[in-house]
Amino acid sequence: MLEVSQVALENDFYMVDIPFLIEKKISMVQSERFLRLQTLIAANNRTMEDKDYKVFSNNLLPQEMKEKVEKEMNTFNREKFEMLRNMQG
Numbered sequence: 001m002l003e004v005s006q007v008a009l010e011n012d013f014y015m016v017d018i019p020f021l022i023e024k025k026i027s028m029v030q031s032e033r034f035l036r037l038q039t040l041i042a043a044n045n046r047t048m049e050d051k052d053y054k055v056f057s058n059n060l061l062p063q064e065m066k067e068k069v070e071k072e073m074n075t076f077n078r079e080k081f082e083m084l085r086n087m088q089g
Contacts, residue, residue: 033060 037060040048048056061069 037057040053040056058066
């Protein structure tokens, strides 16, 4: 994950630094994925077939986030519905 050898990890890093470095690495990977997605959108998805693009876009979000979004989309919130209704008139 950190792209260093086990020896370098044991000798060059403090244990308290490792969670921070892993978090930073994950953030870098996510930003690279986001940039790739922006490129695909800008190119009007001409670089991938539809099936491949769906697989790519589904892999952008972590599974926990997908489940959370799906759960929120499937639940009906009466309060939010009433707020929307009041906004419309």
